[in-house]
Amino acid sequence: xxxxxxxxxxxxxxxxxxxxLRQLFESDDVLQDVWVYGEISNLTRxxxxxxxxxxxxxxxxxxxxxxxxxxxRIRLPIQNGMAIEARGAIGIxxxxxxxxxxxxxxxxxxxxxxxxxxxxxxxxxxxEGYFDAAHKREIPPHPKKIGVVTSTxxxxxxxxxxxxxxxxxxxxxxxxxxxxxxxxxxxEIAGAIQRLNEREQPDVILLARGGGSLEDLWAxxxxxxxxxxxxxxxxxxxxxxxxxxxxLADFASDLxxxxxxxxxxxxxxxxxxxxxxxxxxxTRLQNQVENxxxxxxxxxxxxxxxxxxxxPLWQVQSNRQRLDELAARxxxxxxxxxxxxxxxxxxxxxxxxxxxxxxxxxxGYAIVTDEKGKVISSSHQVAVEDKIKVRVSDxxxxxxxxxxxxxxxxxxxxx
Numbered sequence: 001x002x003x004x005x006x007x008x009x010x011x012x013x014x015x016x017x018x019x020x021l022r023q024l025f026e027s028d029d030v031l032q033d034v035w036v037y038g039e040i041s042n043l044t045r046x047x048x049x050x051x052x053x054x055x056x057x058x059x060x061x062x063x064x065x066x067x068x069x070x071x072x073r074i075r076l077p078i079q080n081g082m083a084i085e086a087r088g089a090i091g092i093x094x095x096x097x098x099x100x101x102x103x104x105x106x107x108x109x110x111x112x113x114x115x116x117x118x119x120x121x122x123x124x125x126x127x128e129g130y131f132d133a134a135h136k137r138e139i140p141p142h143p144k145k146i147g148v149v150t151s152t153x154x155x156x157x158x159x160x161x162x163x164x165x166x167x168x169x170x171x172x173x174x175x176x177x178x179x180x181x182x183x184x185x186x187x188e189i190a191g192a193i194q195r196l197n198e199r200e201q202p203d204v205i206l207l208a209r210g211g212g213s214l215e216d217l218w219a220x221x222x223x224x225x226x227x228x229x230x231x232x233x234x235x236x237x238x239x240x241x242x243x244x245x246x247x248l249a250d251f252a253s254d255l256x257x258x259x260x261x262x263x264x265x266x267x268x269x270x271x272x273x274x275x276x277x278x279x280x281x282x283t284r285l286q287n288q289v290e291n292x293x294x295x296x297x298x299x300x301x302x303x304x305x306x307x308x309x310x311x312p313l314w315q316v317q318s319n320r321q322r323l324d325e326l327a328a329r330x331x332x333x334x335x336x337x338x339x340x341x342x343x344x345x346x347x348x349x350x351x352x353x354x355x356x357x358x359x360x361x362x363x364g365y366a367i368v369t370d371e372k373g374k375v376i377s378s379s380h381q382v383a384v385e386d387k388i389k390v391r392v393s394d395x396x397x398x399x400x401x402x403x404x405x406x407x408x409x410x411x412x413x414x415x
Contacts, residue, residue, distance in 0.1 A: 015094070036087075040079065043080050051065070055084065062101055064088070088103040146164065154180065155210050163261050167268045205237070208240060237263045238250045238255075239257040239264075
Protein backbone atom coordinates (compact mmCIF):
# COMPACT_ATOMS: atom_id res chain seq x y z
CA UNK A 1 0.00 0.00 0.00
CA UNK A 2 1.32 3.42 -0.91
CA UNK A 3 1.97 5.62 2.08
CA UNK A 4 0.71 9.20 1.68
CA UNK A 5 2.53 12.00 3.34
CA UNK A 6 0.16 13.97 5.46
CA UNK A 7 2.72 16.78 5.69
CA UNK A 8 3.00 17.37 1.95
CA UNK A 9 2.25 20.66 0.26
CA UNK A 10 -1.02 19.38 -1.16
CA UNK A 11 -4.40 18.72 0.61
CA UNK A 12 -6.66 15.67 0.46
CA UNK A 13 -10.34 15.60 -0.26
CA UNK A 14 -12.64 13.97 2.27
CA UNK A 15 -13.18 11.07 -0.10
CA UNK A 16 -9.45 10.57 -0.57
CA UNK A 17 -8.78 10.64 3.15
CA UNK A 18 -11.65 8.28 3.93
CA UNK A 19 -10.51 5.87 1.21
CA UNK A 20 -6.97 5.97 2.58
CA LEU A 21 -8.18 5.15 6.11
CA ARG A 22 -10.26 2.30 4.76
CA GLN A 23 -7.15 0.84 3.10
CA LEU A 24 -5.31 1.12 6.41
CA PHE A 25 -8.05 -0.79 8.26
CA GLU A 26 -8.30 -3.48 5.62
CA SER A 27 -4.50 -3.98 5.57
CA ASP A 28 -4.34 -4.57 9.33
CA ASP A 29 -4.52 -8.29 10.10
CA VAL A 30 -5.75 -7.70 13.66
CA LEU A 31 -8.63 -5.52 12.54
CA GLN A 32 -9.70 -8.00 9.86
CA ASP A 33 -10.39 -10.80 12.34
CA VAL A 34 -11.28 -9.43 15.74
CA TRP A 35 -13.67 -10.35 18.56
CA VAL A 36 -15.38 -7.36 20.21
CA TYR A 37 -17.37 -7.45 23.48
CA GLY A 38 -20.27 -5.06 24.07
CA GLU A 39 -23.96 -4.56 24.73
CA ILE A 40 -26.46 -4.48 21.85
CA SER A 41 -28.56 -1.38 21.24
CA ASN A 42 -30.40 0.21 18.32
CA LEU A 43 -31.05 -3.20 16.78
CA THR A 44 -32.76 -2.92 13.36
CA ARG A 45 -33.74 -5.73 11.01
CA UNK A 46 -34.01 -4.17 7.57
CA UNK A 47 -36.50 -5.36 4.98
CA UNK A 48 -33.52 -6.30 2.82
CA UNK A 49 -32.60 -8.93 5.41
CA UNK A 50 -29.49 -7.13 6.70
CA UNK A 51 -29.16 -6.49 10.45
CA UNK A 52 -27.82 -3.22 11.84
CA UNK A 53 -27.00 -2.58 15.51
CA UNK A 54 -24.55 -0.98 17.88
CA UNK A 55 -22.45 -2.63 20.57
CA UNK A 56 -21.23 -0.42 23.37
CA UNK A 57 -19.71 -0.28 26.80
CA UNK A 58 -19.45 2.55 29.29
CA UNK A 59 -16.85 4.40 27.21
CA UNK A 60 -17.58 3.93 23.49
CA UNK A 61 -19.90 2.52 20.87
CA UNK A 62 -19.28 0.59 17.64
CA UNK A 63 -21.68 0.23 14.73
CA UNK A 64 -22.14 -3.28 13.40
CA UNK A 65 -23.56 -4.87 10.24
CA UNK A 66 -24.57 -8.45 9.55
CA UNK A 67 -25.23 -9.07 5.88
CA UNK A 68 -28.27 -11.12 4.92
CA UNK A 69 -26.14 -14.03 3.67
CA UNK A 70 -24.58 -14.37 7.14
CA UNK A 71 -27.65 -13.40 9.21
CA UNK A 72 -29.38 -16.67 8.34
CA ARG A 73 -26.47 -18.65 9.81
CA ILE A 74 -26.52 -16.92 13.19
CA ARG A 75 -28.66 -18.98 15.56
CA LEU A 76 -28.37 -16.70 18.58
CA PRO A 77 -31.59 -14.60 18.89
CA ILE A 78 -29.87 -11.28 19.42
CA GLN A 79 -31.84 -8.39 20.91
CA ASN A 80 -31.36 -5.01 22.55
CA GLY A 81 -29.70 -5.10 25.95
CA MET A 82 -27.95 -8.38 25.28
CA ALA A 83 -24.19 -8.58 25.93
CA ILE A 84 -22.43 -10.37 23.10
CA GLU A 85 -19.05 -11.06 21.56
CA ALA A 86 -19.09 -10.31 17.85
CA ARG A 87 -16.43 -11.53 15.43
CA GLY A 88 -15.71 -9.71 12.20
CA ALA A 89 -13.67 -7.24 10.24
CA ILE A 90 -13.34 -3.52 10.82
CA GLY A 91 -14.07 -1.34 7.79
CA ILE A 92 -15.20 2.14 6.88
CA UNK A 93 -18.55 3.06 5.36
CA UNK A 94 -17.23 5.80 3.14
CA UNK A 95 -20.48 7.77 2.38
CA UNK A 96 -20.75 8.69 6.08
CA UNK A 97 -17.15 8.29 7.06
CA UNK A 98 -18.09 5.82 9.82
CA UNK A 99 -16.03 2.86 10.84
CA UNK A 100 -17.98 -0.29 11.67
CA UNK A 101 -17.68 -3.98 12.32
CA UNK A 102 -18.81 -6.34 9.57
CA UNK A 103 -19.96 -9.25 11.74
CA UNK A 104 -19.46 -12.86 10.70
CA UNK A 105 -20.21 -14.61 14.00
CA UNK A 106 -21.92 -13.84 17.31
CA UNK A 107 -21.78 -15.53 20.68
CA UNK A 108 -23.62 -14.64 23.91
CA UNK A 109 -21.75 -12.94 26.73
CA UNK A 110 -24.71 -12.76 29.14
CA UNK A 111 -27.04 -9.80 29.73
CA UNK A 112 -25.56 -6.34 29.37
CA UNK A 113 -24.44 -4.27 32.29
CA UNK A 114 -27.11 -1.61 31.65
CA UNK A 115 -29.85 -4.21 31.56
CA UNK A 116 -28.51 -5.77 34.75
CA UNK A 117 -28.58 -2.34 36.34
CA UNK A 118 -32.15 -1.87 35.03
CA UNK A 119 -33.32 -5.15 36.59
CA UNK A 120 -31.58 -4.43 39.90
CA UNK A 121 -33.15 -0.96 40.22
CA UNK A 122 -36.53 -2.31 39.14
CA UNK A 123 -36.46 -4.94 41.88
CA UNK A 124 -35.44 -2.32 44.45
CA UNK A 125 -38.18 0.15 43.53
CA UNK A 126 -40.78 -2.58 43.27
CA UNK A 127 -39.91 -3.76 46.79
CA GLU A 128 -40.45 -0.21 48.06
CA GLY A 129 -43.96 -0.12 46.52
CA TYR A 130 -43.43 2.39 43.72
CA PHE A 131 -45.10 0.05 41.21
CA ASP A 132 -48.09 -1.00 43.36
CA ALA A 133 -51.32 -1.33 41.36
CA ALA A 134 -53.29 0.04 44.33
CA HIS A 135 -51.59 3.41 43.81
CA LYS A 136 -52.74 3.70 40.20
CA ARG A 137 -55.36 6.41 39.67
CA GLU A 138 -58.12 6.77 37.12
CA ILE A 139 -57.48 9.11 34.22
CA PRO A 140 -60.13 11.90 34.17
CA PRO A 141 -62.45 11.35 31.18
CA HIS A 142 -62.69 15.07 30.27
CA PRO A 143 -59.52 16.88 31.42
CA LYS A 144 -59.60 20.67 31.47
CA LYS A 145 -55.82 21.10 31.72
CA ILE A 146 -53.18 18.73 30.37
CA GLY A 147 -49.50 19.00 31.36
CA VAL A 148 -46.85 17.81 28.90
CA VAL A 149 -43.30 16.95 30.02
CA THR A 150 -40.99 16.45 27.06
CA SER A 151 -38.33 18.09 24.92
CA THR A 152 -39.32 21.07 22.78
CA UNK A 153 -37.04 19.89 19.97
CA UNK A 154 -38.29 16.34 19.69
CA UNK A 155 -40.93 14.96 17.35
CA UNK A 156 -42.85 13.62 20.37
CA UNK A 157 -44.10 17.12 21.25
CA UNK A 158 -45.48 17.78 17.77
CA UNK A 159 -47.13 14.35 17.68
CA UNK A 160 -48.81 15.05 21.00
CA UNK A 161 -49.97 18.55 20.04
CA UNK A 162 -51.32 17.41 16.68
CA UNK A 163 -53.21 14.56 18.31
CA UNK A 164 -54.69 16.79 21.03
CA UNK A 165 -55.79 19.39 18.46
CA UNK A 166 -57.56 16.74 16.40
CA UNK A 167 -59.20 14.93 19.31
CA UNK A 168 -59.97 17.45 22.05
CA UNK A 169 -59.58 21.22 21.66
CA UNK A 170 -61.36 21.98 24.93
CA UNK A 171 -58.33 21.23 27.13
CA UNK A 172 -55.64 23.76 27.98
CA UNK A 173 -52.16 22.44 27.16
CA UNK A 174 -49.30 23.40 29.51
CA UNK A 175 -45.77 22.48 28.42
CA UNK A 176 -42.98 21.84 30.93
CA UNK A 177 -39.90 21.63 28.68
CA UNK A 178 -37.06 19.35 29.75
CA UNK A 179 -34.12 17.41 28.42
CA UNK A 180 -35.05 13.77 27.83
CA UNK A 181 -31.56 12.40 27.30
CA UNK A 182 -28.20 12.96 28.91
CA UNK A 183 -26.73 13.48 32.36
CA UNK A 184 -29.01 16.39 33.38
CA UNK A 185 -32.20 14.81 32.04
CA UNK A 186 -33.36 12.89 35.17
CA UNK A 187 -33.25 15.93 37.45
CA GLU A 188 -34.90 18.14 34.81
CA ILE A 189 -37.72 15.61 34.23
CA ALA A 190 -38.38 15.25 37.96
CA GLY A 191 -38.33 19.04 38.40
CA ALA A 192 -40.72 19.59 35.48
CA ILE A 193 -43.27 17.16 36.96
CA GLN A 194 -42.99 18.85 40.36
CA ARG A 195 -43.39 22.37 38.90
CA LEU A 196 -46.45 21.36 36.93
CA ASN A 197 -48.17 20.03 40.04
CA GLU A 198 -47.27 23.04 42.17
CA ARG A 199 -47.97 25.85 39.68
CA GLU A 200 -50.48 24.60 37.13
CA GLN A 201 -52.28 21.75 38.92
CA PRO A 202 -53.19 19.89 35.70
CA ASP A 203 -55.79 17.15 35.56
CA VAL A 204 -53.32 14.77 33.90
CA ILE A 205 -49.64 14.82 32.91
CA LEU A 206 -48.12 13.31 29.76
CA LEU A 207 -44.48 12.23 30.13
CA ALA A 208 -43.13 11.45 26.68
CA ARG A 209 -40.21 11.13 24.29
CA GLY A 210 -39.52 9.37 21.00
CA GLY A 211 -37.85 6.02 20.51
CA GLY A 212 -34.21 5.21 21.06
CA SER A 213 -31.76 2.73 22.45
CA LEU A 214 -31.65 1.57 26.03
CA GLU A 215 -29.07 4.21 26.91
CA ASP A 216 -31.12 6.88 25.06
CA LEU A 217 -34.08 6.12 27.31
CA TRP A 218 -31.97 5.67 30.43
CA ALA A 219 -33.11 8.95 31.99
CA UNK A 220 -36.58 7.40 32.42
CA UNK A 221 -35.03 4.55 34.43
CA UNK A 222 -33.61 6.98 36.99
CA UNK A 223 -34.87 6.65 40.55
CA UNK A 224 -35.57 10.41 40.77
CA UNK A 225 -37.90 10.25 37.77
CA UNK A 226 -39.68 7.18 39.12
CA UNK A 227 -40.32 8.88 42.47
CA UNK A 228 -41.48 12.09 40.81
CA UNK A 229 -44.00 10.11 38.75
CA UNK A 230 -45.17 8.18 41.81
CA UNK A 231 -45.56 11.32 43.96
CA UNK A 232 -47.28 13.41 41.27
CA UNK A 233 -50.54 14.95 42.45
CA UNK A 234 -51.97 14.53 38.95
CA UNK A 235 -52.14 11.10 37.30
CA UNK A 236 -49.30 10.48 34.86
CA UNK A 237 -49.45 8.79 31.46
CA UNK A 238 -46.07 7.74 30.05
CA UNK A 239 -45.42 7.47 26.34
CA UNK A 240 -41.70 6.76 26.13
CA UNK A 241 -40.08 5.17 23.09
CA UNK A 242 -41.80 2.60 20.94
CA UNK A 243 -44.24 -0.16 21.78
CA UNK A 244 -41.52 -2.64 22.75
CA UNK A 245 -39.65 -0.15 24.98
CA UNK A 246 -40.28 -0.33 28.72
CA UNK A 247 -38.81 2.01 31.32
CA LEU A 248 -39.11 2.12 35.11
CA ALA A 249 -41.18 5.30 34.75
CA ASP A 250 -43.73 3.21 32.83
CA PHE A 251 -44.12 0.88 35.83
CA ALA A 252 -44.59 3.81 38.22
CA SER A 253 -47.04 5.74 36.04
CA ASP A 254 -50.80 5.50 36.32
CA LEU A 255 -51.09 4.45 32.67
CA UNK A 256 -48.48 3.36 30.14
CA UNK A 257 -48.90 4.18 26.44
CA UNK A 258 -46.81 2.52 23.73
CA UNK A 259 -45.96 5.85 22.01
CA UNK A 260 -46.28 9.62 22.67
CA UNK A 261 -49.19 9.77 20.22
CA UNK A 262 -50.95 6.94 22.04
CA UNK A 263 -50.45 8.81 25.33
CA UNK A 264 -52.32 11.81 23.92
CA UNK A 265 -55.09 9.48 22.73
CA UNK A 266 -55.40 7.84 26.15
CA UNK A 267 -55.56 11.22 27.90
CA UNK A 268 -58.46 12.64 25.92
CA UNK A 269 -61.84 11.66 24.52
CA UNK A 270 -62.46 11.83 20.80
CA UNK A 271 -64.42 14.93 19.83
CA UNK A 272 -66.39 12.94 17.25
CA UNK A 273 -67.42 10.47 19.96
CA UNK A 274 -68.38 13.39 22.21
CA UNK A 275 -70.43 14.89 19.40
CA UNK A 276 -72.24 11.60 18.86
CA UNK A 277 -72.85 11.28 22.62
CA UNK A 278 -74.16 14.84 22.76
CA UNK A 279 -76.56 14.07 19.92
CA UNK A 280 -77.82 11.01 21.77
CA UNK A 281 -78.19 13.01 24.99
CA UNK A 282 -79.93 15.84 23.12
CA THR A 283 -82.41 13.40 21.61
CA ARG A 284 -82.97 11.76 24.97
CA LEU A 285 -83.40 15.14 26.67
CA GLN A 286 -85.81 16.28 23.97
CA ASN A 287 -87.88 13.12 24.39
CA GLN A 288 -87.91 13.55 28.15
CA VAL A 289 -88.95 17.20 27.85
CA GLU A 290 -91.72 16.27 25.43
CA ASN A 291 -92.91 13.50 27.75
CA UNK A 292 -92.86 15.84 30.73
CA UNK A 293 -94.72 18.51 28.75
CA UNK A 294 -97.32 15.93 27.66
CA UNK A 295 -97.82 14.81 31.26
CA UNK A 296 -98.05 18.42 32.41
CA UNK A 297 -100.59 19.18 29.67
CA UNK A 298 -102.69 16.22 30.75
CA UNK A 299 -102.42 17.32 34.38
CA UNK A 300 -103.34 20.89 33.41
CA UNK A 301 -106.33 19.66 31.42
CA UNK A 302 -107.48 17.58 34.38
CA UNK A 303 -107.14 20.51 36.77
CA UNK A 304 -108.92 22.76 34.28
CA UNK A 305 -111.82 20.32 34.13
CA UNK A 306 -111.93 20.16 37.91
CA UNK A 307 -111.83 23.95 38.12
CA UNK A 308 -114.66 24.27 35.62
CA UNK A 309 -116.65 21.68 37.53
CA UNK A 310 -116.17 23.59 40.78
CA UNK A 311 -116.80 27.03 39.30
CA PRO A 312 -120.18 28.75 39.95
CA LEU A 313 -120.79 29.15 36.24
CA TRP A 314 -120.33 25.43 35.64
CA GLN A 315 -122.62 24.74 38.61
CA VAL A 316 -125.24 27.09 37.19
CA GLN A 317 -124.96 25.50 33.76
CA SER A 318 -125.07 22.04 35.26
CA ASN A 319 -128.04 22.90 37.47
CA ARG A 320 -129.76 24.58 34.53
CA GLN A 321 -129.43 21.41 32.54
CA ARG A 322 -130.54 19.44 35.57
CA LEU A 323 -133.54 21.76 35.85
CA ASP A 324 -134.37 21.17 32.19
CA GLU A 325 -134.18 17.45 32.76
CA LEU A 326 -136.40 17.68 35.86
CA ALA A 327 -138.85 19.93 33.99
CA ALA A 328 -139.00 17.43 31.15
CA ARG A 329 -139.52 14.59 33.61
CA UNK A 330 -142.17 16.62 35.42
CA UNK A 331 -143.91 17.40 32.13
CA UNK A 332 -143.84 13.76 31.12
CA UNK A 333 -145.08 12.74 34.56
CA UNK A 334 -147.84 15.36 34.47
CA UNK A 335 -148.91 14.27 30.99
CA UNK A 336 -148.95 10.69 32.08
CA UNK A 337 -150.90 11.62 35.19
CA UNK A 338 -153.40 13.66 33.12
CA UNK A 339 -153.80 10.78 30.70
CA UNK A 340 -154.47 8.42 33.57
CA UNK A 341 -156.87 10.86 35.19
CA UNK A 342 -158.57 11.52 31.87
CA UNK A 343 -158.96 7.83 31.33
CA UNK A 344 -160.32 7.46 34.85
CA UNK A 345 -162.58 10.45 34.36
CA UNK A 346 -163.92 9.03 31.15
CA UNK A 347 -164.46 5.68 32.83
CA UNK A 348 -166.23 7.34 35.74
CA UNK A 349 -168.26 9.48 33.34
CA UNK A 350 -169.25 6.37 31.51
CA UNK A 351 -170.23 4.70 34.69
CA UNK A 352 -172.07 7.80 35.89
CA UNK A 353 -173.89 8.03 32.61
CA UNK A 354 -174.86 4.45 32.95
CA UNK A 355 -176.31 5.25 36.41
CA UNK A 356 -177.84 8.59 35.34
CA UNK A 357 -181.68 8.54 35.69
CA UNK A 358 -181.94 10.50 32.49
CA UNK A 359 -180.14 7.76 30.71
CA UNK A 360 -182.83 5.42 31.99
CA UNK A 361 -185.41 7.67 30.43
CA UNK A 362 -183.86 6.86 27.06
CA UNK A 363 -184.86 3.28 27.59
CA GLY A 364 -188.57 4.19 28.05
CA TYR A 365 -188.69 4.94 31.74
CA ALA A 366 -190.12 8.16 33.33
CA ILE A 367 -189.49 10.23 36.44
CA VAL A 368 -192.59 11.21 38.41
CA THR A 369 -192.52 14.12 40.82
CA ASP A 370 -195.15 15.94 42.85
CA GLU A 371 -195.99 19.56 42.39
CA LYS A 372 -193.03 20.52 44.52
CA GLY A 373 -190.64 18.48 42.33
CA LYS A 374 -190.07 15.71 44.84
CA VAL A 375 -189.59 12.36 43.19
CA ILE A 376 -192.40 9.93 43.83
CA SER A 377 -190.95 6.48 44.31
CA SER A 378 -193.86 4.89 46.19
CA SER A 379 -197.63 4.75 45.63
CA HIS A 380 -198.05 5.80 49.23
CA GLN A 381 -196.71 9.23 48.40
CA VAL A 382 -199.75 10.22 46.28
CA ALA A 383 -203.45 10.19 46.58
CA VAL A 384 -206.23 10.15 44.00
CA GLU A 385 -206.69 13.51 42.40
CA ASP A 386 -203.14 14.60 43.23
CA LYS A 387 -201.46 16.47 40.47
CA ILE A 388 -198.12 15.01 39.37
CA LYS A 389 -195.44 15.76 36.79
CA VAL A 390 -194.07 13.13 34.48
CA ARG A 391 -190.69 13.54 32.80
CA VAL A 392 -189.74 11.42 29.84
CA SER A 393 -186.62 11.42 27.62
CA ASP A 394 -187.66 14.25 25.39
CA UNK A 395 -189.66 16.41 27.83
CA UNK A 396 -192.30 16.41 30.58
CA UNK A 397 -196.03 16.77 30.99
CA UNK A 398 -198.60 17.12 33.87
CA UNK A 399 -201.00 14.42 35.05
CA UNK A 400 -203.55 13.68 37.75
CA UNK A 401 -203.72 10.55 39.90
CA UNK A 402 -206.92 8.80 39.11
CA UNK A 403 -206.35 5.62 41.02
CA UNK A 404 -203.81 4.01 43.32
CA UNK A 405 -203.17 0.28 43.60
CA UNK A 406 -201.48 -1.38 46.58
CA UNK A 407 -198.72 -3.92 45.85
CA UNK A 408 -199.55 -7.56 46.34
CA UNK A 409 -198.07 -9.45 49.27
CA UNK A 410 -195.68 -11.28 46.93
CA UNK A 411 -194.34 -7.99 45.48
CA UNK A 412 -194.03 -6.47 48.93
CA UNK A 413 -192.17 -9.54 50.02
CA UNK A 414 -189.71 -9.20 47.08
CA UNK A 415 -189.12 -5.60 48.10
